[in-house]
Amino acid sequence: MDSTQLALITLLVPLVSATVIALFLRRAGAVASYLSTVAAAVVAVTAVMLAYGGHRFDVSAEWFTFGEFTLSLGFKFDDLAALMLTIVGVVGFCVHLFSLGYMHDDQDKARFFGGLSVFMFSMIGIVLADNLFMMFIFWELVGFSSYLLINHYCLKQSAADAAKKAFIVNRVGDFGFLIGILMCYWHYGTVDLNALPDVIAGGAMMSIAIPLLLFCGAMGKSAQMPLHIWLPDAMEGPTPVSALIHAATMVAAGIYMLCRIEVLMVADALNVIMWVGTITAVYAALCAIVQSDIKKVLAYSTLSQLGYMVAAFGLGSLVVEHDGSEVLIAAGVGAAMFHLTTHAFFKALLFLGSGSVIHGCHHEQNIFKMGGLLKKMPLTAITMLIGVLAISGLPFLSGFYSKDSILHLAQEKNAIVFGLLVFTAVVTSFYMVRMWRITFMGETQSDAAEKAHEGGLSMTLPLVLLAVLSIFGGYTHGPLGFLYGHSFDGVWSQIPHASGAGVFIMSIAILVVGAGLAFALYKPGPSDGLATKMPAAFIGLTALKESFDKGYNYYVAKVQDRFAMLMNFLEQILLAGLIIRGLAGIVGLFGLGARALHVGSLHAYVYWFLLGAVLLWGFAGGLF
Amino acid sequence: MSVGLTEYLTVAVVLFVIGFVGVLIRKNTLVIYMCLELMLVASTIAFVAFSRFNGTMDGNVFVFFILTVAAAEVAVGLAIIVALFRRRQTVQVEELNALKN
Amino acid sequence: MDLLLIAIVSPLALALAMVLGLPKALTRNLAYVGFAIPAIISIVLWCQYGDAAKVSTYAFLTTYDTGLSKLGINLTLGLNGISMPLFVMAGIVGLAAGLYALQSGAERLHTYVVLLLIMQGGLMGVFASVDVFFFYFFHELALIPTFIMVGIWGGRDRNYAAMKMTIYLTVGAMLSLLGLIAIYYTSGAKTFDMIALREAVLVEGISVGIQQNIFGMLMFGFGVLVSLWPLHTWAPLGYGAAPSSVAMLHAGVLKKFGLYGLIQVALPLLPQGAEHWAVILATLAVVGNVLIVGIITMAQRDLKQLVGYSSVMHMGYAFLGVACLSVVGVGGVVFMMVAHGFSAALLFLLSTSIHHRTQTFDLDEMGGLVKHAPVLSAFFVAATLASIGLPGFANFWGELTIFVAAWKVFPTLTVIAILGVVISAIYGLRAAARVFFGPQTEAFDKVLAEKPATDLTWSEKLPALLLLVALLALGFWPKLMTDSINDSVTAIYPAAEAVVPTDVARN
Amino acid sequence: MPTELLQQAAADNHWAAIAPELLVGCLALLLLILEIVLPKERQEIIPSVAIVGLLGILGGLIFNYHSDYVGQTTFNGLLHHSGTGQFLRLFFLMAATGVSVLGVVALKRQAMPKVEFFAITLVVTGAMMLLGQSNHFVMLFVALETITVGFYVLVSYTRTNPLSLEAGLKYLIMGALSSGILLFGIALLYGAAGSQAMMASTTDPMNFEALRIFLYANPNSPIAAVGIVLVLSGVAFKVGAVPFQIWIPDVYQGAPTPVSAFLAIASKAAGFAILLTLVSVFDAYQSLVVTVLSIMAIATIIFGNMAALTQHNVKRLIGLSGVSHAGYLLIGVIAAIHVPFALGAICFYLFAYMLGSFAVFGVMTHVSGADDADQDLDHYTDLAKTHPFLGAVLGVGLGSLAGIPPLAGFMGKLLIFLGAFEAGLYGLLAVAVVGVVLSIYYYFGWIKAAFFPQWRPPVFEGDDPVPEPPRQTVGMPAGILLATAALASVLLGFYQGPLGVWLGLS
């Protein structure tokens, strides 16, 4: 079996699984869950085989043709795709495994696992896509699967609303994305990712609009300001979904896509992207501080980290010294992808950990009603601690390396951004430690927490696996780089590496300041420490968080809906009413008039004859 | 100036117009009917005059037919008027307007 | 045996037989046959189309003299790459509508089925006619039952709706008839035969000024039929009132007549006329149909009206594609017509199924139906997503192709049109959420207390499945139809200029 | 008088050529004889004799359709037998058959003398057949007056009903007035054509052939022009063209329904028969005739449709719709001047119009109650439900009249439109289209009344339920008539076949 067929299998196995579940296994939830998990396992295995098999290829097939427009589908499998595919495969499998336990008692299990399979299919499609049209197709499809999965608890109004919001906001992003693709098609004559570099190298005019419009797509999917509003709401979905889609893979697709089209970037566009990313990173981190829902904390954290990646990408390429000569590397791509990788591991870990907690506490999500879970759920607590430390950048854990490469890049390119990112890092460790401490330390705060217990093997195993990955995921080369081998050197070689002890010190300083503040401000208990100790800051941050939601709600309820009502009113009154009915009325009036001429009197009728006779006679006689 | 075609036709046309006006203004159905007959008579004058001055016989024969037809028409018409009078006790047109609109 | 003729005549003959007094007990079984024969034939012809011998793009050509041959009117049947997909679509949607009607338990089902069969016969005729006259003729044949059925079995406002629909569509039909007659004469061919007309126009051509006039007439005539803004107000009202099978057949299939006419008749015969009107057409379509109607759709509170408005909105894309005057645009439109036929029919079908369960079309009184009817909700969500252009469903390819074609000619309008994609997502998903998700409303509780809601029955599921499978099949494998469409469109539009940028790489 | 002259004249009197007319006349006499001969209780068969006789004559005429006299002029130039004339003969015979069948149904409800109705109908039919072939003003006038006098009687036939008599009176006055105008016009033409002062004067000025030649020689005579328009006015009264249409709704409403049908179908067709003949005679004054007819056509279409829009009495409604049909036919007449096939189109239109009208009038005859003049749209409520057959026939008939495909009426309109387009009458076409759209409103309103479930006030206890409108059951002959009309309307829409060939369209 050659690699292309293997890639095809990777792509289609989840689709087959989803189809079978949808058609036959609607009521057989257990079978469906196993089928889906097996499919995920197959994907993981084939993904790893493909990635580590060392074979890289491009294939393409014409899908349909209208005149001069041909749409083709194909695979572009390079190191970047291989890396992404591996992450999707592995994390996906972990989440499937975890879900077996987490969703065990759910009635609509079949729908859930079917949705997961659809998601795997779509996500792999994005990863393997060799042109922008194909990417757009799967881009929409992941949006759909995300909708499906957020909507899982669809009888809850909030879940239904969240799903709808997620899809629509994504569509807003896709609006720009599609326009960008069309512009690209007509501007460069192709949207093929393999052909684009040649066209550009051939001296095609560069355009700032195209990359920015394409970035719109990334803004939607990767939830960058101001399209980030859907992601926190998306936490209405089951926790494994949050782990897989809204933390590790789908939201990262925006970053992946940007890396794919790096060749189209121009400096001004990169600048915009960098600032969007930076602002998102800072804003989301601040919002995370005041969250009491464990998943919301993680959601804002995800937003913040995605901002990090986007900012990293926006920082652009860098000249580095390599083996004594100066070379230009796509440092933005490298740093962003590196952080994407490590983030996928530790954020998936954190979400699954929180899922474990929620599952243990019978779907209690408020951290102030937990507490003391360290004793009840030690494995979860420890694996989560690893995740917290990784995200906070504890040296030698994966997050440390990836975050440092970004900070290093920022330091080199833009001081203000650097400052903001450092500040974000401090805040990150602050709220992560806060969350962990309140959840796991101290006394239990509710009955639910009292009865908490560790989940089964299917839930703990993924935690451990992801914890291991979170620890070792940062070693891209060197003795501890066994995780990656040399399979992804095409990406890893672009990572900017800082040298010297400065980074070390900075990292530890960040961690210490953040964690220290958290320890100082919060004690495990039923209420938010910040709210009592620094109410002004708390209120300010809450307002900051809510401002966007309020704006969004205001827009929907007061602007969009009212405008729609107005247009409807105008159509009913003006078009259908005044113009059409008015016209009909006038005709009807004439009709009544014509009818009224039949007065019934012979004399009146004779006058008609007179009129006719005189007119005709006069006309014929040449009187007029 | 001797009397010629023009004079006869003048009589015919004037008779025609008077008949028409009578139909226009009279209310009594019977009189209206007489006025209609006047119009027919006007045509006969024209026919006979043309026949005489053009030397073609057809006009005269046509009048023959007109007379016959007129007689038949009058018979039927008067029958209708009588029948109507029996039902409605009137022959005034302004009262015979049950059919309208 | 001429399968095309059989496909047209068999439903009509059955309808006639029923009118003339076939035993009513047989009605149901015979009706199944009446709806199935066209569908089967259409699929058989689809399979044979690729290998069939073609005369100037038309396969399966046959001509019958009906008594007016001196005037150039003959019943000529045949299929080309443009009509074949629509013919197949008409067959399948017709079958679905028929199946749905037979299970609907409508009052006076006998008459209902007879009228529906007549409609079906007309529909098959519309797309199988090579003769422009009969193309028009069959359209009207199918239209008449529509009016009557809206009036008899319609819902709210049916009297007004039926009347308004009738007047509007007659205006459109008369305008287009005049346009067609004008072509008949000005082409110099004095025939309604499409092939002869094309040849005549190639030789002689119609003078530019006349072309412009005729195209204008056809554009507005057909525009009324396809609900071009601002001539669309009959559509939501009519569909809102129409019984499900009628709405399925009309919105799904019959409405495509106008677009089909523009593509098959107006554009090839009146290219310069089309050029003259293209900008106006595109502007009306995008600003009017897509944007304004799209926004209005968001304000709808009645499910069926909403579906009706959304159908109007999507016609905007089709018009935009036509206005591109290119092979790409027209190809996209043909594909989209097929796709929209399936998806619109499916939506109307499902809305009625929802109504059976909720006893209302008012979105504010629904909610939480998914608990009682998960399969129905799955179908509805799928249909909604199809209609808003999610990849994997056929509609997406059509819309995408139209956008690609339109960008080159009208970039600004295309941006607005793409904005419509967002708008349609907003109202589509909002409707789905209102009906199925969230907690149950009190009004719905009351309805449930009287009549518990069940999930889709098999007799409802079958037609829905038929349509959904078609949507998905074309969504995953567009080549099923694109090749034949492309061949014919390319052949009919020889003037399609080389619009490709110079350095097209592999794409 | 030399006997040779008599013999020569007699030789030209080709009686065989008018055998159908003679037979129709004899049939009328036979009916009267039967009335005298037969005992009272056996007299019921008389209408059947009329119908069977008419069908026999019809069959005979069809059998001898292509006789050798077609294309010849007989009776010393009084008659000219043309293909169109043959068609019209068939047309009038069919119309008479239909009217007789409806007459049986309608008269059953009235305590009226039965036989005279059929006798008069037959004589009128014979006159119409002659009128369609007349080639001479004397013939035209006599035939026309026979028709008119016959209609005076028929319209006021139900003399127990004052409305019928009033309609008769109105028709009488209007008809006599129009006869007067027509006659005066004929006199002027006669005088002008016979005057030796004019170029190419003729010794036979009432003969159409001679008149045509004369008019060609004198294309600018004001006298002839006035004569022409006055004659046209008289004809316009017959076809019901504006401004001579005003009598129509009143008379249609008051007349017994079969008579209204006869007026609408045959009398109108007779008017068009004369018009077609005269338009070719007046060829030299084409610009005048075309202008007059065009203005009439526009006014007729608009007025007919407008006035019908808000009408509720179906007899008035169908009358006004008939006015608009006259307008479309006028367009055809104008087109026929230049476009040969338009003649066929007019014939086809008339035929389709007859089928549609019989379907509608037939249903009206069955739905009408004791008061024939009071037939309202409301009487049609639920017709399709309670009498599906009548409902279906009504639907087809109205659809055909409205010109909706696939019915014959549409083909008629289409052919007329094609002719008009070929003749370049774009303005008239536009008006016609507007008219068609307007007409949809009231035709559809009627269908709506018959087919759509209507809101009804709830019946409370103690209230008398609203009485069901009286509807008759359909008898055999009427059923056959209705079914034939409806089926033929449908069939002719799809397949014109032999009729198309016959009319030169294929």
Added chain:
Amino acid sequence: MADILFYIFAAMTIGSAVAVVINPNAVNSALAFLVGLLGVSGLFVLLDSFLLAVLMILVYAGAVVALFLFIIMLLDMQGGERKPFSRPTAVAGFIGAALLAVCATSLLQGIGALETAEAGSAIGVGANLKHYADQLFTTYLLPVQVVGFLLLIAMLGVIVLSKKFEGLEDIK
């Protein structure tokens, strides 16, 4: 002489026609009509159509006017109308008359073109009774037959409209 007679007869005809129109009493109108018909007969005599002149008196004066008078008597309205026509009718009638007069005048102006010089001298064709017979029994044989039928249906009509039938008169 003939000219003077013409003017006398013309005046008689037109004068009595005006009387028919304006006389409020129907009986008087009928009588005036009778006088008018005599005038017309006179004109016919002047035009050499002796047969028609006789027929005019026989058929019209003798039959038609008599019938009119009978009916007027039968319907018992000798009293006449108090107001034969209302003011609006009179005004409208006047306008109508004026319009018709304008048309008629324009027509009469053209009549001169039809005048022939020699026409006045010869004896008219209508003078010879045999010509009528010739025409009616050769050329116009068919119309004569038709007129027969016309009279037949007129008779039938009068019967239908006037004869008493059993059970007919109770309805309404």
